[in-house]
Amino acid sequence: MLELIAQALYSGVLQGGSYALIALGLALVFGTMSVINLAHGELVLLAAYIAYTVESRLGVNPVFAIPLALLVVCLSAMLVYALISLIRNDREINTLILTYGIGIILTNGVLLIWSADIHTTSSVWLQDAVVVGPLYSMHSELLFFVVSVVLMGGLWWWLSRSWYGRAVRAVSSNRDAAKLMGINPRLTEIISFAVAGLLAAFAGVALYSYGVIQPSYGHVLTVKAFIITVLAGIGSIPGVLVGALLLGVTESLTVTLASSALQELAGMTLFLLVLFVMPNGLFGAARRRG
Amino acid sequence: MKANRTTLVGLLVAYGVIPLTLGHNNYVMSLIIASLVIGGIALAWALLGNMGGMVSFGHSAFFGVGAYVSAILTLKAGVPVAVAMLLGGVGAFGASLVMLPVLRLRGPYFALAILAYAHIFKIVATEWESVTGGAGGLSSVPRFPVLFGFDLGSKVGSYLMILSVVLIFVVAYKWIRSSYYGLALRAMHDSEDATRVVGVHSTLLKALMLFVSAFMTGVVGAFNVHYINFLEPDYAFNGLWVALPIVAAIFGGYRTILGPLIGAVTVYLVDQLIFKNLIPSGHQLILGALLVAMIILSPGGLLPLLRKRSRNNHAAS
Amino acid sequence: MLRLDNLSVRFGGLMAVNTVSFSIGAAEVVGLVGPNGAGKTTLFNAISGLVRPTSGQILFDGADVLRAPLHQRARMGIGRTFQIPQPMHELTVRENLLVAQRFGTGAVDPRKIDEILAFTNLTSRAEKNAAKELALTELKALEVAKALATEPKLLMLDEVLAGLETHGKRRFMAMLRDLHTRYQVGILIIEHDIETITQLCHRVVVLNFGERIADGAPDAVFRDPEVIKSYTGAGHA
Numbered sequence: 001m002l003e004l005i006a007q008a009l010y011s012g013v014l015q016g017g018s019y020a021l022i023a024l025g026l027a028l029v030f031g032t033m034s035v036i037n038l039a040h041g042e043l044v045l046l047a048a049y050i051a052y053t054v055e056s057r058l059g060v061n062p063v064f065a066i067p068l069a070l071l072v073v074c075l076s077a078m079l080v081y082a083l084i085s086l087i088r089n090d091r092e093i094n095t096l097i098l099t100y101g102i103g104i105i106l107t108n109g110v111l112l113i114w115s116a117d118i119h120t121t122s123s124v125w126l127q128d129a130v131v132v133g134p135l136y137s138m139h140s141e142l143l144f145f146v147v148s149v150v151l152m153g154g155l156w157w158w159l160s161r162s163w164y165g166r167a168v169r170a171v172s173s174n175r176d177a178a179k180l181m182g183i184n185p186r187l188t189e190i191i192s193f194a195v196a197g198l199l200a201a202f203a204g205v206a207l208y209s210y211g212v213i214q215p216s217y218g219h220v221l222t223v224k225a226f227i228i229t230v231l232a233g234i235g236s237i238p239g240v241l242v243g244a245l246l247l248g249v250t251e252s253l254t255v256t257l258a259s260s261a262l263q264e265l266a267g268m269t270l271f272l273l274v275l276f277v278m279p280n281g282l283f284g285a286a287r288r289r290g
Numbered sequence: 291m292k293a294n295r296t297t298l299v300g301l302l303v304a305y306g307v308i309p310l311t312l313g314h315n316n317y318v319m320s321l322i323i324a325s326l327v328i329g330g331i332a333l334a335w336a337l338l339g340n341m342g343g344m345v346s347f348g349h350s351a352f353f354g355v356g357a358y359v360s361a362i363l364t365l366k367a368g369v370p371v372a373v374a375m376l377l378g379g380v381g382a383f384g385a386s387l388v389m390l391p392v393l394r395l396r397g398p399y400f401a402l403a404i405l406a407y408a409h410i411f412k413i414v415a416t417e418w419e420s421v422t423g424g425a426g427g428l429s430s431v432p433r434f435p436v437l438f439g440f441d442l443g444s445k446v447g448s449y450l451m452i453l454s455v456v457l458i459f460v461v462a463y464k465w466i467r468s469s470y471y472g473l474a475l476r477a478m479h480d481s482e483d484a485t486r487v488v489g490v491h492s493t494l495l496k497a498l499m500l501f502v503s504a505f506m507t508g509v510v511g512a513f514n515v516h517y518i519n520f521l522e523p524d525y526a527f528n529g530l531w532v533a534l535p536i537v538a539a540i541f542g543g544y545r546t547i548l549g550p551l552i553g554a555v556t557v558y559l560v561d562q563l564i565f566k567n568l569i570p571s572g573h574q575l576i577l578g579a580l581l582v583a584m585i586i587l588s589p590g591g592l593l594p595l596l597r598k599r600s601r602n603n604h605a606a607s
Numbered sequence: 608m609l610r611l612d613n614l615s616v617r618f619g620g621l622m623a624v625n626t627v628s629f630s631i632g633a634a635e636v637v638g639l640v641g642p643n644g645a646g647k648t649t650l651f652n653a654i655s656g657l658v659r660p661t662s663g664q665i666l667f668d669g670a671d672v673l674r675a676p677l678h679q680r681a682r683m684g685i686g687r688t689f690q691i692p693q694p695m696h697e698l699t700v701r702e703n704l705l706v707a708q709r710f711g712t713g714a715v716d717p718r719k720i721d722e723i724l725a726f727t728n729l730t731s732r733a734e735k736n737a738a739k740e741l742a743l744t745e746l747k748a749l750e751v752a753k754a755l756a757t758e759p760k761l762l763m764l765d766e767v768l769a770g771l772e773t774h775g776k777r778r779f780m781a782m783l784r785d786l787h788t789r790y791q792v793g794i795l796i797i798e799h800d801i802e803t804i805t806q807l808c809h810r811v812v813v814l815n816f817g818e819r820i821a822d823g824a825p826d827a828v829f830r831d832p833e834v835i836k837s838y839t840g841a842g843h844a
Contacts, residue, residue: 036398086586092397093345097540098585100347104533104578112572219529223409226402265413268406275403276391470709473702477695480738484693487655488757489681489710 003134008256009249014141016248017148020241021203022221023228024155025196027240030229031172032185032192035092038099039080041222042106043197047073047204048213049110052119055208061123062209063143069201076106077197081190103219111215120212127210144206151202152241155195159237168192220264227271233278246270304453309446319445321562322555326452327514329554332535333459334506336544341466342499343479345397347532348404349507351411352382354526356508357515358415358422364432364516371432375512382508385411386500393496405532412527427522431515448517455513456551459506463547466502471495533574534558537581543591553591608633608793609654609685609761614663616649616817623649625817626663631761636787636794638804638825641814642837647797648690650814651763655687656680667761681711686759688750690766690797694737700724700749701733704756711757720756726789727752727782744775751782755790762786764796768803776803783807801829813837 026040047069054065080102087094121127126140158165170178171188179185207213207221228247232239247267254266312318331349338344359381363369369377385407392403415422422428434442434451441447466472474490482492515521535554542553557577565573584591609631616624624646631637639647652658654665656677665672667683675683695703704720724730727748732741737749747767754762764783768776780803787794798804804811805825813821813828815837821828828834 036402083582083586087589089589093339094585094589096345096347096398096401097536098582100533100536101578101581101585105575105582108572108575108578112569112575116571223402223405226398227406230399261417262413264409268410268413271406272403272410275395275399279395470706470715473698474706474710476697477703477706480696481693483657484689484695484753485706485710486678487657487681487687487689488707488753489678489712490706491676491678491710 004256005253007135008252010135011137011141012249012252013245014137014145014248015252016241016245017145018203018206019224019228019248020244021148021151021199021206023225023232023240023244024152024237025199025203026222026225027229027232027237028168028192028199029196032168032189033084035084035095036099036226037080037084037196038096038222039103039106039218040099040196040200040225041220042103042110042218043073043076043080043200044204044207044221045110045213045215045218046076046106047201048208048217049114049119049204051121051205051208052114052213055121055123061125062121062205063126066201066205069205070198073201073204074194074197077193077200078190081193085186085189103222107215107218110218114215116215118212118214119208121209123209138210140206140210144202144209147202147206151199155199156237158195164188164191224267227267230271231274305450309449313446313449316445319449321559323445323449323452323517324562325555325558326449326456326551327510327517328534328538328558329551330452330456330459330510330513331507331531332538332542332550332554333456333463333547334503334510335535336539336547336550337463337466337506338499338503339539339544341472341475342496342503343475344393344496344500345401346404346503347401347536348406348408349503349535350527350529350531351385351404351408352504352507353511353514353531354408354415354523355385355411356382356511357521357526358428359508360512361428361431361515361521362421365428365430371434371516375509375516378512378515379505379509382504382511383501385508386504389500390497393493393500408527408532412523415523415526422523423521425523427520427525429520431519431521433519434516443517452510452513452517455509460547460551462502462506466499467547471498475499530574533577534561537577537584539591540581540584540589541591545590549591608668609795610664610666611650611654612664612666614650614653614665615661616646616653616658617661622817624653624660624814627814627817627819629812629819629822631793631795633760633793634787634791635810636796636808638808638811639795639797639814640799640801640804640811644816645814645837646817647814648765649817651687651765651795651797654680654763655685678710681707681757681759682713684758684760685763686711686754686757686761686792687763688747688754688765688767690769692743692746692750694741694746694749694753696738698737699734700729700737700741700752703737703749703753707753707756708758711759723752723755726785727755728778743770744779747771747779748782751786755786759792762790762792762794764794764798766797766799768798768800780807805829 022044026037029035029037050069050072051062051065054060054068055062083098083102084095087098126138128139130137130139130142159169167183167188168191170183171185175185224247228240228243231243231246247270250266250270251263254263331353335346335349338346356378360374360378363374363377364371389404389407392400395403416425434447436442442451474485475495477485478492486492538554538557539550541557542551543549561573561577565576569575612628613626614624615622615626627650641647649658653660654672667685670683672680695706701720704723705715708720709715724733729745729748729752732745735741741749751767768779771779784807786792796807808825810823811825811828812819813834820837821831821834
């Protein structure tokens with residue numbers, strides 16, 4: 001029994017790495033633009049399908065799809081940004097509806113191009129088992145977990161050390177003050193969208209490498225990413241990592257101890273629980289009511 | 291009431307002309323009925339947005355709960371269909387009660403919290419097999435009865451039913467909007483504190499709008515289940531019940547009362563008759579594109595845009 | 608009529624209001640002064656319900672105000688204006704007052720609305736969109752009008768004269784003077800202009816760093832050395 005739980009925790013943590021990448025992209029955009037991109041999950045999905053196409057057409061390991069995925073997804077993210085900036089009034093609500101519409105376009109676009117079949121990688125190497133003590137995982141899970149950690153480390157470094165990264169943080173916390181200091185908010189918005197696209201691309205390829213993908217998954221991913229940002233609380237990057245791991249572990253435990261059908265339910269319930277009990281998230285800055 | 295003559299003509303067309311001229315064409319009647327179902331949800335959605343100031347991406351929750359409650363009551367407890375329909379609305383209202391805590395959330399948080407609820411209800415419906423029939427769903431859900439020799443289960447009968455339900459919604463919406471509550475609700479969007487300080491119980495009013503919107507959507511869901519006589523979780527809580535009403539409301543103009551209805555009929559008919567033939571699987575893509583275009587070009591909807599154009603033309607001449 | 612007993616409001620590490628006590632009688636006009644950041648608006652927020660005090664009591668005609676939720680305080684007879692005017696968006700001026708009257712008193716009396724419009728010089732602007740078509744003076748007048756529509760026993764005015772030029776100020780002051788006699792309300796007014804306070808108020812309460820440092824007739828209070836120090840020493844006036 002204990003072994004089962006340990007395995008579930010282990011798998012959940014590995015899965016949480018990719019979730020963190022997705023959630024970070026969403027949080028980054030929310031930080032600089034105060035808008036939620038409801039099509040974010042679909043961007044991840046796009047990357048996953050590109051990985052599939054590369055593998056099935058060229059017969060290579062989907063990891064090699066990453067450059068193409070980066071290109072396509074970042075361009076798509078820029079397109080989404082361009083559309084969002086066309087909105088003039090009621091930005092918050094209209095952007096929600098806009099990105100919701102974009103999500104529908106992308107999901108159905110994927111459906112059209114690739115049909116509704118389920119896919120996952122056929123690469124033997126990726127699916128090979130890696131055994132660490134009593135714990136089992138696939139090469140792909142471990143590989144992409146390491147990739148996630150590296151990317152998050154890079155992101156942390158970038159946000160705290162580089163000029164552009166610090167500009168992103170400045171705009172997130174006080175837009176007007178940032179403008180007064182010569183920071184172009186538009187530029188930082190574009191950058192944060194591009195970075196979100198980058199993270200999404202990696203997450204998408206990861207997802208294809210160790211999980212199954214289908215057109216409807218894009219929407220599910222957006223919801224999960226959103227759940228994680230709520231768990232984390234506003235303005236906390238380490239919080240996103242913890243939230244992602246928490247979600248991954250919760251899902252994993254649910255699958256192991258209950259049933260896989262309840263997996264989504266567990267995530268949702270966790271989300272609602274945190275919303276009611278700790279509305280500022282686990283790490284969010286406490287905000288005064290009223 | 292303004293535009294009395296237009297209203298009278300409209301009612302005449304809706305209740306008289308349409309059944310008489312199209313009543314025999316089952317296909318067209320089915321389309322109209324389905325579009326009115328979407329219209330009802332669109333109206334309820336717009337009500338929540340305009341009056342309550344809340345954008346919801348989870349109205350499928352109310353639709354599905356209303357459908358299941360009504361279906362189960364008629365199938366397993368022998369409740370008459372009309373009563374069950376109302377109780378379906380009450381069930382949806384009950385579902386909204388558990389959503390009360392998310393009322394205090396802003397914009398995207400509320401929208402997605404509601405979505406989370408929709409997912410939860412769907413999973414409950416799928417897993418609670420003993421009551422809901424599980425993934426297989428419920429079949430042979432009772433039809434509408436025969437009333438005074440007139441079969442309400444027929445196409446024309448069902449059409450008249452949903453038409454009446456939707457019109458009652460319109461009247462209710464109008465009443466709310468023109469009341470002092472409507473004034474206060476509109477003021478609350480941007481200046482909630484200003485209203486509270488003069489005595490408006492803003493939280494209560496918002497909750498009431500959620501309840502009304504949920505009840506309406508639940509009744510529509512209940513109507514639908516007795517109309518098609520069958521139900522399963524994937525259908526009842528399908529994302530289409532979220533997407534189509536939103537596209538309809540935005541297209542028709544969500545700030546007006548009739549806009550969502552007109553939008554629903556237009557969008558649904560065009561989608562089924564044209565888009566579906568263009569792209570059989572994935573025609574929703576065009577709906578998404580339509581939504582994107584509308585939000586960018588004319589968030590108030592197509593109708594207000596056309597009205598503005600015609601006014602400009604008149605002014606020019 | 609209104610009594611504050613050792614009222615304190617703490618925000619995290621900051622004591623915005625520190626054991627403040629004073630009272631206002633039914634017919635009094637009391638000024639609330641102090642340098643910026645002294646806690647005056649926070650005090651208003653505590654009384655009207657936008658902020659929850661950390662400790663202390665507020666009694667209004669004997670009733671415990673803190674037990675009442677925000678929206679009920681208008682019904683109790685407590686009205687307030689906001690320093691930065693907050694008109695009800697999307698509504699006309701008249702509709703602003705209708706909402707205030709309907710929810711603040713429970714009934715609608717169009718004649719009283721017309722009276723208030725006339726009194727605050729807003730009759731000609733009655734059908735204009737409150738948020739988009741009013742000048743600053745009119746917005747400030749609307750703040751007062753909204754509060755009056757709720758038929759308050761205590762009217763709390765938060766820097767109602769700030770930002771107005773001399774002419775507008777004079778007109779407003781005349782209106783404020785009339786207010787007290789015409790509507791029989793007790794007034795608690797936050798203002799920075801000492802002359803205004805001296806002319807309008809029976810009494811003045813001075814706050815500094817959240818504490819009450821003086822309470823008395825205007826002439827006496829403004830000669831109090833500690834009060835003078837709080838203004839000149841603190842750097843703002």
